[in-house]
Structures are given as C-alpha cells and as structure tokens.
Amino acid sequence: MKTDPPTQTSPTPTDLSRTELDAVARRMAEAGTPPDGPLRAVLITGGRSNLTYTLTDATSRWILRMPPRAGRTPSAHDVAREFRVTSGLWGSAVPVARPVVLCEDESLLGGAFTVVDFVDGLSVQSRDDLAALDDSQLSHLMDSLTRTLAALHRVDHVAAGLGRFGRPDAYAQRQLRRWSGQWELVAPEDREVRAAAAELARRLTVAVPEQVSTGIVHGDYRIDNTILTHGRLPEVAAVVDWELSTIGDPVADVAMMCAYRDEALDLILGAPSAWTDDRLPDVPALAAAYEAAGGVPLDHWDFHLALAYYKIGTIAAGIEHRRRAGVGSGPGFATAGHAVPRLMAAGLALGPLDG
Template sequence: MTHDDSAQSQPSTQNDLSPAELAGIADVLRDAGVDLAGPLTSRLIAGGRSNLTYRLDDGAAAWVMRTPPRAGRTPSAHDVAREYRVIKALGPTDVPVAPAVAVSEDDTLLGGDFAICGFVEGRAIQAQAELDTLTDAQLEKTVEALSGTLAALHRVDHVAVGLERFGRPDAYAARQHKRWTGQWDIVGTHLDPSVHQLAERLATRLADHLPEQASTGIVHGDYRLDNTLVQIDGDDVRVAAVVDWELSTIGDPVADVASMCVYRDPAFDLIMGSPCAWTSPRLPDVEGLAAAYERAGGVPLRDFDQHLALGYYKLAVISAGIDHRYRAGAAHGDGFDTAGQAVPLLLEAGLARLPR
C-alpha cells in the first residue's frame, strides 16, 4: 500500500479525488487519531491494474490510500478492507509492511471501501530500465531479500496474529480453481472462442491434477519485485515493505512461490504495457527462483508444476479482467490495451506444465 515518491502520477482522469472527497478522507484520518497539519492533497500513483493507489499529503506528513476502481469492478476482486486487515496483523511480525492507519467500509464517500497506511520510503522497481541500474551484486542481494521475505511470511503463524478466520486453511488449490473459473465466466465472455477453448482445457486438466496441500500459511497471492519497496545502500539490499495484499488469504505457501515464478513469463510485459523489471533476463529463471526460496528456509515445493499451471490460469484470468475493464471504458493507459493478448499465451503455458 505504498510506493516510492519518485513514481510518476497519472494524468487527470475520472479517478481524481474531489475537494469534498478529500475532506471526508480527512475526517476518517482524524477519527483514527491522526492530527492533520493542514488540508489534504492527493496524487494518483502510476501502476496497478486493479485497486487505485493515492498518495495523500497534509503539508507535513504523507500516507497512501487504496480504493477500488470507480467503474468496471468485478466481485471479490477489490477488497481493500481485507487487504488492510492482513497488513495490520503483520505489523508486529518480521514481515515488512506499511503502518496501518485507518480503514473505511462506508461506500457513500468514494463509492467503495478505502484503506490508509503510512508512507514508506523505498524504491518500487517496476521497469527493466530501472532494474538495469543495479549491479550484478545488488541484483543478487535483491533476489535474496525477496526470497527471505517471502519465506518469513510463510513462517508466520496466522492464528497467533489473529488471522484464523482470514481464509479456510484447507483445499486451497480447489478453492482457487473454483474462484478463478468463476471470475473467467464474468470477464472472459468477450474473448475469441479459441481462447475460451484454451481456458476450458486448462480448467478441466487442472481439476484432474490439483496439487495436494502439505502446508498452510499466509499467502500474498501477488508477490514479485514490483510489489515490494526496497532500500539499497551499496551492495546491501533490504525489503522495506511488501505491498498490494488484495489477493492475500490463508492457503498453500507453495502457490505463492509458483505465482512469483509465473510473473517471470514474458507475457507479463503485455499486461504491464512495457518491459518490466520482473521479466528481465538478468533475474533467475523459475528453477533459480524456486531454489533461492528453498535456501531461505521456505516450505518444500511439492507438486510445483501443478502449482505453476494454476498460477498461469490465475494470471490469465486477471489479464482478461484488465481487458474487460479496458473495453468497458473504466481503465486506460499502458498495458490496458494489450493485456488481452497475454491471455492465450498464459493459458498455453499453464497447459504445458500439466500431463496430457
């Protein structure tokens, strides 16, 4: 729920916050015990294909607010109150997150829930050009930091931190399969029939080869470099905060590792609209990332190919959802007009991971 201050803001759009909305957000902050130094201003931070992310300022301090898109929403895909809950629970743990400040589930102000966290200084490395400024030593340390942070998340006792009801602990793969198949039925209806056939084949084969769950923990659901803020000092690299928790739940940690690896696919560039950091050939491949996670003390990666196939299916549905919002006129900018092209590529990659 944070981004670095150097991120570029988007041009004026229907997503701008009005003075009345900013005044209402200020009231929510005051109710949470925040002593504001002056009127709030806002800036829509670039990046993200789902929830909107704003930087809020009062002239003395800064916060980050997350809220669903104003139009083209899909059910269960933009739950910022849920996102806030996991961030607040992880605050006292070894997992780096932004300080939780306030949440509002009153949709009369912005048309949806919104959550506010403290601003965290750090670099959001999103583009390959940004990654290329790192030395090989810094890049190696970055991969180690990412792997260690994800392994630390998976070691958290979700019951001990108050997340015992955050999600069902069992049958994670089956629930994910059902969820993303349901989402496909909502957002994939406009795509070519040949793409529908690919999605049906992958969904059917996944149902026959679902991975068995051997461990349970907190799953981020969208973990990769550009969903973290990193602080770099020479060759020392640390993760300052893990962000974008909207897909988090309780489930199988192996799926989190698989999802991270799926984002290495070049098709991800079509979703982002330009060469992104996480698809860079300078980074380890799927096997290298999996090995780095295991070295960091993560859970054993059992049934990993099946998890990868499920991860490709999930990302294909997310891509179809981005294309769905673009065609509905609810989103624009780099990546929104090309996300649909990624869908068949991801479905085919998922099929390649499963036995025929």
Template sequence: MSLPGMDIEAVARFLADRGVTVRGELTAEQISGGRSNLTFRVSDGTSAWVLRRPPVAGLTPSAHDMGREYTVTEALRPTAVPVAGTVAIDREGAVLGAPCTVVDFVPGLVVRDQDDLAALTDAQVLAVVNSLVDVLVALHAVDFRAVGLESFGRPEGYVSRQVRLWARQWEQVKTRELPDAARLAAALADFAPPAEAAIVHGDFRVDNTILDADRPEIVRAVVDWEMSTLGDPLTDLALMCVYRDPVFDLVLGTTAAWTSDRLPSTDALAQRYAVTSGRDLGAWDHYLALANFKLAVIAEGIAYRARQGADSGSGALAAADATPELMAAGLRLLRHSPRSTDTVTATNHS
C-alpha cells in the same frame, strides 16, 4: 486536474473524521504502475499517505478487496514482514463511492521496469531477489493465529477452490472464446494437494515492494495485499515464478523488471525458497499450471476493464494477447509432466 476515482475534499474530511492531523491543503497524484486497484499519493505538504481503491469500472470479484488488504497489513505490523503502517479504512465506500484504505507513505525505491532495474548493479539485483524470496519465506512462516488472522481464509481445499474461482472469473471477464481456457480449467479440476495453511500474498514480485533507496537489498514494505488470504504457500511461489515469463510484459504494458534476464532463473528462485523454508516442491508443474491460468485470467480482465472504459493505462487492450499464450503454457506443463504428489525438482518453464 481531475483524477478518476478521487475526490480530494471528501478524503480530507474522511481523514479529519478519523483523527488524522492534516496540516495543509491536501493534494493527490496517481502513482504509476499496477493495473488493479487505483493508488494515489495524498499529501498535506508535510505528511504523506497512500490511498487505494478499486478501479472505476469492470470489477473482478475478490480481486479488489480493500478490507482484506487493510486487515492483513494491520495484523502483520508486529511481525518480521515489512508493511506500511495502517491509518484508516472506509469499508462501505461512503467517501469515494467504493471502499478505500489509507496507509503511511513509505519512501524508497520501487523497481517496476527494466529502466529502473538498470540503476542497480548485478550484485544488487541478486541481493534484491534473494531478499524478496526471504521475505516470502518469512510471510509464510508467520503464525496467522498469533496475529489474529485465524478467520482470514479457509486453507482446507484452497487450491481446488482457486481453480473454480478463476474459472468463474474467466467467464465474467473473457472478451472472446478460448478453448484452451476450458481445457486448462478441466485439467486442473482435480488438483487437490494436501492442505497447508499460511498467509499468502497472492501477487508477490519486486514491483509490489518498496526497497530502501540506499540499500535496495532491504525491503522496506510489501504492498498490494488485496489478493491475500490463508492458503497454500506454493501458490505464491509458483505465481512469482510465472511472472518471470516475458509474456508478462504484455500484462503490465511495460518491459517489466521482473521479466529481465538479469534476474536469477525460476529454478534459482524456487530452489532458494525450498532450501530456506524447508518445503518440498511437490506437484510443482501443477502449481505452475495453475499460476499460468490465474495470470491468463488477470490479463483478460485488464483488457475487459479497458473495453468498459476504466482507466487501465496505455496498452491495456494488448494485455489480452498474453492470455492464449499463458493458457497454452499451462496445458503444456500438464501434458509433459505426470501427475505426482512426490517431491519434484523445480524446472524452468518460463
């Protein structure tokens, strides 16, 4: 069966050229889940790898950066952050017509939807979420200079650049005019908290990790690093919390595990992070508003790619239904909270 974006014979030649031992005929299957980069499991019957590449149409600039994903994963291998082993990268797109990366296949449990979550007890669910927050804290604690990532991003002015970046991406992927989008971008335009430099994942939640099949509280690997950079760690935390909103189901096209009411509240997530990391949640409502804006643009981008004919999965057009709700939620956060850089208590807005 032909897989859009995959040429298995070209991949076989690519691996051989990179010195990877391929013991038999390669096969590929697309791994379900995710609406960003295409992800394939490639196997020779003995060994297995994961290949990732951008979508075949409707690219959102900076949201499908394969070189970035490979660089950060390689740098994090000696740290406490669990990642898959790096194997090879095609930065120019000579193999598949777009850049791609190959990493080791990490066996384990991927919890994407609430059916997957049903296999876990309540105690396991709590342990998994606590472990995820702890891994996020560990990521933000990595000395990025010590692992060679000092030029991986520009943390100074990161938040204000994020507002401008997502505003530009909205203009590129919007499928209709939404006044709330311009209002939210304008309301966030002067949000410039003091710079703090950390490696940020940019898309952190349970289905972007691989858990141990027997002990799911152990995170075997964090995956999907294409939006990582150096920036403000609270943007990672805020986006993880906004993902808890049930409207996120429309974005993923499934009843997402991360939106389940079996998980701790966003209050609990933010509180555990704050206590474990020692960070104050300053201007928390503004961080949450920015996270809503980002997710709204991502949702619109999914629908845009579907309209362009990309294989974005079933229900991709419905992702756009989440966009106005997320834009409105971001505006409500800013209207109901005075601008402050003082420490605030995280409140549940999901």
C-alpha cells in the same frame, strides 16, 4: 493481479475536496494519528486499480487508498482486506506500511478508505528501473525478496488475528473452480486456444493434490509490488498491494511469483516489465532460493505452477474480452490476448501434474 502497471510518475492534482480531506483528518485523529495541519493530497495511481494518494500536512506523509469513484464491482478493490492483513502483519518479520485507519463509512469519500504511513523508498517497475541496479545490488535484492516471501509463509495467521481471513483448506480446488468459471466467461473464439485451456483444466482437475501447508497468501508477489530501501544494497522496505491476499496454500503463492517470470507478463502489462528481465533468476532457481530461505517445501510443484499459468492466462483472456467488448483501453489491452496461448502452452508443457 492488477492489469494497470503501478506507476509513480508525475502526479496529477487530487479530486478530493477540502471537506473530504478534513473528514479524513478527523478519522486519523480518532485513530490516534492527528495531522499537524490541513491535509493536502496528490493522486499517484488511478485507473482500474484502487486509487492511491499521497497525503501530507507539510510535516508528515501518509498513503490513502480507496476504490475508484465509479465503475467498480462490489467485490473488487477491497481496501479493507488490505488493511486487515497488514494490521495482522505489522510488527512481524514481514515489512509493511504501518496501518493508521480504516474507514468503511462510504458517505465520506464515496467508498471505504484506508490510511497508512508513507514508506520512503524505491519502486522497480520497468525494465529501465531494473537496469539502474548493478549485479551485486540485484543479487542482494533477490535474496531479500525470497526471504521476505518465506517469512510471510512462516507467519502463524491465527496468532496474527487472521484466523477468519479466509478458508484455510482446499485452496487449490477452490482456485481451479473459480478460474475455470471465469474462463468460461472470457474464453476467446480461437478453437486451438480453447482446446488447450480445456485440456489444461482437465489435467489440473484430475491431479488436484492434498494441501500440505497453510498460511497467508499474498496472491501477487513480485518485485513491482514492493517498496525498496534506499542505499547501496536495496532490500524490501514494505510489501504492498495486498488486495488479492487470503489464507491458502503458500506453494501456490510461490508458483504465481514464478509463473509471472514468463514474458507473457509484458504483453499483459503492455510494456517490458522488471520481473521478466533475464537478469533475474529463472523459475527453478527462484523456487530453490525460496526453499533455501526457509519457505515451505514446494510439494506438488508442477501442479501449482501449471495452475498459475492457467490463472494468468485467464486474466489475460479477461483483458482481451473487455477490449473486444469495447469497455477497456490503456496499456496491455492491445497485446494481452497474445499472452493467452503462450500461458496455456506453458501449463501443458509441464506434463503429468500429480508429482
């Protein structure tokens, strides 16, 4: 997940120069989408996540995504990954913004960048955003959210040109190994928290199930990573923020979506989020709605849900680790550490994980 909650608040002036914007326009023209005039750009999200700009030629609008200009790691901020998966999904039952161009020539903007069509819609990020929806609107929206995730997991990733997008097998083993290694780097000093995490990791290790299903995994699917249609009954107009996507076990994708319903997410984001609101279905209801929408059977559900709590707990510990090291500030940094024991406890509360 991104540790900065995405925002679309008052825009700030872009730091893209005229020379850089002209280079973007040339790449768009080469890709078959020439702007009608000089491009202007406004930064709408920034910080630790990818930078997101609105581009306009005074007639049409697009979205440009690129890594931060400084302080990024080689494997993070993979806008090319986002572009490839959405290119594979374009035209499918999964709504995404139309891909326009991927440029991996870092000499133009200081990093790779992508341009996709602008999707005009609503963004529901906060508890206040959700409060604007009445019960019938919210019910319709939740139905659309679960149907969209189920549709994603039904996509034949090989037929979509994503056969090499990620290793399809042993997803749970690889995730557990990756996040256990990350935990060792960021674990807090609190002995009780470390003991709880160690016990949860032990239980997960001995209970890793055989992978039954394989498909495209979004990795961070929640209401705040979608754009919604305008109108009386909002639906998903586009799924966004695909930087964690891969090929893996769809059950793990559903589990992450459900684990993020825990109020610990508010501590990680540093604000009351829409996704933790008690007006939304609880975890059992959300999982059942996904299966009813035609998603994959949720085999070994308790294991995948416990692994999701472990992963999110490690993410929260990483934010707290950066705070202690004095290399991070902003929403969530002062509170994320409090989410760690809650999340590890939630994983342990699931009991035996081999069912």
